[in-house]
Amino acid sequence: MNIFQTIKSSFTNLAANKARSFLTMLGMIIGVGSVISIMSIGAGAQSLIFNEIASFGTNLVGIMPGGSEEDAPPASMMGMVITTLTYDDAKAVGEIPYITAVTPYSTGNANISFGDKIKNTTFLGVTSQYVNVEDNEVSSGRFIFPEEDESTARIVVLGSEVKEDLFGEDDPLNKRIKIDKTSFIVVGVMKKKGASLMASRDKEVFIPVKTAQKVMLGIDHIGLIRAKIDDEKNAPLVISEIRKLLQQRHNIKDPKKIDFTVQSMDQALDMIGTVTDALNLFLGAIAAISLIVGGIGIMNIMLVSVTERTREIGLRKALGANKGNILTQFLTEAMIITFIGGLIGIIGGSIFAVLIAKIANYAGYEWDLIISLFSIVLSFIIATIIGLVFGIYPANKAAKLNAIEALRHE
């Protein structure tokens, strides 16, 4: 049997019903296209999160209250309030070699108002070293002075967006604003940091950590400590030093009872990577369902085609085709539909992914365009399997037709 003639005749048949062939392909196009674009968008979103985190600097170490399992997020990230970390812990961590800056965080939500303007915002209770830890700086005025680190001074530094909202073009320095019911003096405005996926620092205000704890929240613990290391390569050493120190400070003998979690940025990235990978795979699987729907469409049309071409099948058998030849022919047609549909789907899905990336970039996000070879190969393999699986039933039906009855078919 000549396979080139078979392929040629398959193309003739598909071309004879152009609209139908295209509609059949559409299922495949949408299926493969959505797998490709969803996986690319997932990877892009992942890159956005990674870039976001990396923009804090990869030489950061975070200390969160509450113990954690290996590679799992600490309990505090799940919304539980754990009170084991204190300001003094942060201060002690700052003494460890290689750590260049450290700040505790004590955060809360409050209504911030100036005159008749009111805005709900997050306040960050930090120390003077915050600007060194997160690579941030003031655009006007000043940040919290080191002398104010342990004071409950009612001073506030505004994020750039908060300043815009409350003061517009006016100079906010030395103006009095209210955070909830407490009056604060504006001493500085932060530089604009730009679009951000997570909490945007531009929308937040900064006050001394003790002010946040005692005046605003009425608590003694802190929510988070961040430390900056001089070099990323010292991270493992610093992490183990922090563990040792805090274990000692918290008087913990049994390692199972450790009530804090120390994580480097790299570890955090790994963890987020695991979560987002799973999410991407899940979305890809949903998209793959549309491939199966497309496959059923192919089967449906192939069955119609077999019925329509019963006479042709009879003729081919009379001219010397055996069962295998007929099977091959109909399978070839199903495969051609899946292949072409898959190819268009890959191109279409990629174009869509490029568009999304362009739009995200235009909106100011650090969105990387990632179209992985894996997703292309995967969707192509799935498409091939679908072509075979859903093509085999109609093809087999055609192959089993009785030649004489088929020839008599009207």
Next chain:
Amino acid sequence: MSTLINLKNITKDYQTGEVTTSVLKGVSFEIDDGEFVAIMGASGSGKSTLMHLIGFLDKPTSGEYHFEGQDTLKLDDDKLAEFRSEKVGFIFQSYNLLQRTSVLDNVLLPTTYLCKCNLKEAEGNAVKLLKRVGLGHRLDHKPNQLSGGEQQRVAIVRALVNNPRLILADEPTGNLDSHSGEEIMEILQSLNKEGRTIIMVTHEEYTAECAKRVLHIKDGMILRDNIVGNQRMARDGEFKK
């Protein structure tokens, strides 16, 4: 002349639900290489079934069928398909050309299923044959652009393209006007003259006269087996090679 087809006591029953219908009730005859046989009979006489059996499209219920001395009843489906591909060329009453497929590709269709086929050679041969039946200028036409007679001529060339020993024609002129029908018979006669064995099913006396031998079949049995004394040459034998 050697015996090409040898049928002995062939029967064929069809089962429709509970009822068994005997279509062929013990048919025996031989056909030699190079014969031109017309099988005549009313509809339902079993002539088409007989033709399908001879052409390996169907298997008899009982009896013996030797082709080229080979017992064909022992062959499996794939082998029978190979026989249809290599040894038999079918011509149908309704031409059975593939629509939307060019004349040349229609003619080359049987080569798809030939094991050892040089497509270039087959194509050259097909073009030559199409020219011979006067369709050299219609290679790229589609069947629906051709007249009935032209379509049947394409079908004849298709039957010839694998160079089979036997041509089976099922009412080849049944759908044609008498003029076109004569042209078809003329071609068949010339093919027979070249040594090809032809078996033709027909119910027209006039067409059957063009054969050299007529088998009359009735109710599944051979009624008469006549040698045509005076073979009528279609279009007065004017066929030009």
